[in-house]
Amino acid sequence: MKKLKVILVLLVVLAVVMSASALFARGGKEPEPPEEKAAPAKTEEPAKKAPPPEQILIFGSSGDAVRLDPANVTDGESIQRMDNIFEGLVEYKKGSTEIQPALATSWEISEDGKEITFKLRRGVKFHDGTDFNADAVVFSFARQYDTGHPYHQFGEWAYWGYMFYDVEKMEKIDDYTVKLVLSNVNASIMTSLAMFTVNIVSPANAEKYGQDMFKHPSGTGPFKFVDWVKDDHITLEANENYWRARPKLDKLIFRVIPDASARLLALEVGEVMGIEYPNPADFDRIMANKDLKLLTEPGMNVGYMAMNSGYGYKDANKSGIRDPDEPLVKTPGYYEPLTKKKVRQAINYAIDKKSIVDNIYKGTASVAKNGMPPFMLGYNDDVEDYPYDPGKSKQLLAEAGYPDGFEVTLYVMPVSRPYMFDPPKIGEAIQSYLAAVGIKVKFYQIDWGTYLQETESGKHQMCLLGWTGDNGDPDNFMNVLYGPNATSIGAAGNYGFYTDEKAQELLTAALQTFDINKRAEYYKEVQEMIHESANWVYIAHSNQNVVFRTNVYGYSLHPTSRKFFYPVSIK
Amino acid sequence: MMRRFINNKSALFGLVILIILILSALMAGFIAPNSPTPSPPDLHNSLKPGFWSKDGIQGMPLGTDALGRCVLSRIIFGTRVSLSAGLVAVGIAMILGIMLGVIGGYFGGWVDSVIMRFVDIMFAFPALLLAIVIVAVIGHGLDKAMIAIGIVYTPQMARIIRSSVLYIKEMEYIEVQKAIGSSNLRIIFRHVIPNSIAPVIVYGTLMLATAILDCAALGFLGLGAQPPTPEWGAMLARSYSYIVSGAWWAATFPGLAILLSVLSLNLLGDGLRDTLDPRLKT
Numbered sequence: 001m002k003k004l005k006v007i008l009v010l011l012v013v014l015a016v017v018m019s020a021s022a023l024f025a026r027g028g029k030e031p032e033p034p035e036e037k038a039a040p041a042k043t044e045e046p047a048k049k050a051p052p053p054e055q056i057l058i059f060g061s062s063g064d065a066v067r068l069d070p071a072n073v074t075d076g077e078s079i080q081r082m083d084n085i086f087e088g089l090v091e092y093k094k095g096s097t098e099i100q101p102a103l104a105t106s107w108e109i110s111e112d113g114k115e116i117t118f119k120l121r122r123g124v125k126f127h128d129g130t131d132f133n134a135d136a137v138v139f140s141f142a143r144q145y146d147t148g149h150p151y152h153q154f155g156e157w158a159y160w161g162y163m164f165y166d167v168e169k170m171e172k173i174d175d176y177t178v179k180l181v182l183s184n185v186n187a188s189i190m191t192s193l194a195m196f197t198v199n200i201v202s203p204a205n206a207e208k209y210g211q212d213m214f215k216h217p218s219g220t221g222p223f224k225f226v227d228w229v230k231d232d233h234i235t236l237e238a239n240e241n242y243w244r245a246r247p248k249l250d251k252l253i254f255r256v257i258p259d260a261s262a263r264l265l266a267l268e269v270g271e272v273m274g275i276e277y278p279n280p281a282d283f284d285r286i287m288a289n290k291d292l293k294l295l296t297e298p299g300m301n302v303g304y305m306a307m308n309s310g311y312g313y314k315d316a317n318k319s320g321i322r323d324p325d326e327p328l329v330k331t332p333g334y335y336e337p338l339t340k341k342k343v344r345q346a347i348n349y350a351i352d353k354k355s356i357v358d359n360i361y362k363g364t365a366s367v368a369k370n371g372m373p374p375f376m377l378g379y380n381d382d383v384e385d386y387p388y389d390p391g392k393s394k395q396l397l398a399e400a401g402y403p404d405g406f407e408v409t410l411y412v413m414p415v416s417r418p419y420m421f422d423p424p425k426i427g428e429a430i431q432s433y434l435a436a437v438g439i440k441v442k443f444y445q446i447d448w449g450t451y452l453q454e455t456e457s458g459k460h461q462m463c464l465l466g467w468t469g470d471n472g473d474p475d476n477f478m479n480v481l482y483g484p485n486a487t488s489i490g491a492a493g494n495y496g497f498y499t500d501e502k503a504q505e506l507l508t509a510a511l512q513t514f515d516i517n518k519r520a521e522y523y524k525e526v527q528e529m530i531h532e533s534a535n536w537v538y539i540a541h542s543n544q545n546v547v548f549r550t551n552v553y554g555y556s557l558h559p560t561s562r563k564f565f566y567p568v569s570i571k
Numbered sequence: 572m573m574r575r576f577i578n579n580k581s582a583l584f585g586l587v588i589l590i591i592l593i594l595s596a597l598m599a600g601f602i603a604p605n606s607p608t609p610s611p612p613d614l615h616n617s618l619k620p621g622f623w624s625k626d627g628i629q630g631m632p633l634g635t636d637a638l639g640r641c642v643l644s645r646i647i648f649g650t651r652v653s654l655s656a657g658l659v660a661v662g663i664a665m666i667l668g669i670m671l672g673v674i675g676g677y678f679g680g681w682v683d684s685v686i687m688r689f690v691d692i693m694f695a696f697p698a699l700l701l702a703i704v705i706v707a708v709i710g711h712g713l714d715k716a717m718i719a720i721g722i723v724y725t726p727q728m729a730r731i732i733r734s735s736v737l738y739i740k741e742m743e744y745i746e747v748q749k750a751i752g753s754s755n756l757r758i759i760f761r762h763v764i765p766n767s768i769a770p771v772i773v774y775g776t777l778m779l780a781t782a783i784l785d786c787a788a789l790g791f792l793g794l795g796a797q798p799p800t801p802e803w804g805a806m807l808a809r810s811y812s813y814i815v816s817g818a819w820w821a822a823t824f825p826g827l828a829i830l831l832s833v834l835s836l837n838l839l840g841d842g843l844r845d846t847l848d849p850r851l852k853t
Binding site: 259 | 639816
């Protein structure tokens with residue numbers, strides 16, 4: 001009994017201490033002074049001494065890479081590491097999605113638009129010492145589309161299916177000339193070629209490691225791969241022979257810190273020198289700290305809630321398009337109320353998006369009314385968003401035959417993404433808004449991999465998701481996310497299962513049109529149609545935010561959220 | 572006996588707290604200043620401090636959480652969720668435990684061996700881990716979490732009741748019953764169970780505390796109560812990331828509520844043991 005009492009006393013003391021420390025943590029002022037002294041001492045003092053110290057930049061990432069093979073990933077964490085290891089034939093200009101030469105020095109497009117001939121850069125070497133040449137380019141492409149290629153079996157090549165299905169083949173003309181042959185005219189192909197998917201990998205390295213190649217990346221980029229400790233860090237070092245010039249950083253380390261608060265604390269004490277995805281609620285604290293700088297700009301993304309309108313098709317021959325013998329069938333998540341346009345519109349009227357953006361995103365996003373960001377070609381600003389109007393919502397529900405509402409399941413993402421930083425909170429807000437018009441929302445949460453599989457198979461009634469643009473082309477939003485061809489059950493990208501055939505005709509026509517104004521008109525019309533059908537509640541276009549310590553220079557945000565550290569230096 | 576309990580200060584303290592908790596659970600609707608799940612939500616009230624700050628909102632003494640809901644009201648309604656979850660879980664454990672323990676203890680032999688070896692196997696798993704496995708199989712949700720925790724606690728109950736039964740079935744009054752030809756069922760329900768229930772009550776009180784804690788843990792992991800249910804563990808899980816941003820109240824108060832309820836039940840359970848255990852009599 002006495003022992004127990006001692007334990008109890010200890011417990012109470014612990015509770016008091018904990019709540020007291022929480023009180024102090026509130027302003028964040030108490031622990032700051034020692035940090036301010038410690039951090040500059042670490043970084044600035046040695047910089048004045050004669051032999052320049054190693055420039056090491058440690059970046060705090062929210063998750064680990066999945067694979068380090070550029071053609072075989074879809075996640076941002078893998079991509080941001082490989083952006084510094086690999087390069088493509090063309091690349092994006094700083095801060096935009098316009099392209100400029102990279103490993104190709106020039107190119108020519110044939111008159112019918114179906115053949116593009118590239119002149120390759122000479123004298124470039126891969127990190128493993130082998131030469132970059134036409135064989136490497138053909139290898140990097142052919143392994144993705146050629147099912148008979150010996151390295152085809154080692155990947156899923158998901159992005160090839162999303163973006164490059166119009167590519168027929170890549171041919172070698174001579175050692176430093178290649179020709180890309182398309183099966184259809186594709187207005188977005190040149191910008192797509194700057195994507196990570198078609199970065200050039202070393203064939204010799206692939207031969208050496210076979211199916212383990214993704215653990216030992218070897219490209220032509222400014223940094224070389226050194227080591228990877230799973231869920232801890234990935235180290236890269238400067239490529240002394242980089243064809244432009246050696247990068248200023250000696251080492252670039254990506255450390256994994258999943259918790260946003262822990263990431264910020266690590267940055268404040270100088271353990272890392274930059275972080276991604278800061279919590280919007282911490283912005284005041286970041287702004288008040290003169291050792292930190294916040295880089296922010298509107299992101300090329302959209303976060304939405306999709307409502308499954310009930311029908312998709314089974315892509316029996318895996319062609320990626322709906323053939324005449326592939327009829328529309330009910331999706332597994334078919335739910336009577338959501339098949340009615342009035343119900344979907346009612347849900348749009350019932351949610352106060354502005355309040356969500358102002359108070360949950362804390363103003364780090366803008367309210368979305370269309371499925372792609374406002375600065376892109378073909379954005380339809382004439383679409384009038386559904387205003388927040390619960391009365392109108394109830395009236396529409398009654399007209400649709402549900403005056404007392406209904407119960408519905410909402411898939412809520414378990415992870416923060418650039419387009420939606422805290423899905424459970426947004427889900428809960430939507431839940432409360434819909435409760436006010438009589439719709440009872442049940443949460444469904446499951447791990448991220450399964451979540452994507454189930455939503456791609458149309459098992460959801462409603463789901464939260466979003467998209468970050470890859471190449472700055474409207475097709476990368478409109479066709480991938482809203483095209484009826486993307487309602488294939490099991491591989492859907494169109495999670496609202498919007499199946500209007502006319503929309504697909506317009507989208508396909510748009511992709512094959514080079515006249516910018518005409519293309520824009522097609523996309524605008526489709527946005528109008530999607531707005532009317534209301535399969536999505538577009539919530540927000542999030543800003544992309546990165547925080548660095550003030551002695552890190554030269555980093556600039558890229559609209560695609562990719563992270564290029566080549567120009568960065570530490571002073 | 573009553574006096575001994577009253578003289579035990581810490582037990583009395585536990586009882587008082589528990590009574591307060593029970594009252595707030597029963598009358599949550601009257602006590603709570605605001606709705607725990609306002610609809611539509613008042614998002615503009617997000618993360619406002621409470622009475623200690625002049626930025627606070629009138630009528631929300633413990634501040635608001637990220638969705639602008641009154642933390643105090645959610646804690647009060649959360650009492651209802653946590654206490655009833657604990658009670659149901661312990662109830663399930665008691666029913667299953669008494670069944671297994673009495674059958675094993677009373678009949679003995681191979682029946683006893685089978686049941687007790689099964690119970691031993693259950694003991695091999697850490698409690699929370701086993702609960703997570705069960706929830707993973709039967710699905711998420713508060714009701715499922717209660718069942719899972721009930722199953723997890725069954726072996727402990729079964730062992731305790733079995734040891735009492737082993738002792739009681741050798742008593743002379745049981746022999747008398749057997750001699751006059753009473754059926755086993757009658758002996759078990761009229762004599763064995765009523766006489767072996769005392770340790771179960773003490774143990775049940777202590778178990779209630781851990782059941783509440785485990786329920787909160789499942790809620791914290793997102794496997795227990797589903798939103799918007801105001802459950803303490805889930806409240807904690809959704810707010811702790813704001814401690815760094817300065818909004819410490821949204822996570823601290825639900826944590827303190829868990830601490831208080833568990834503490835009060837432990838103190839009460841200890842007090843009851845001191846009172847009921849004849850060996851501790853002075």
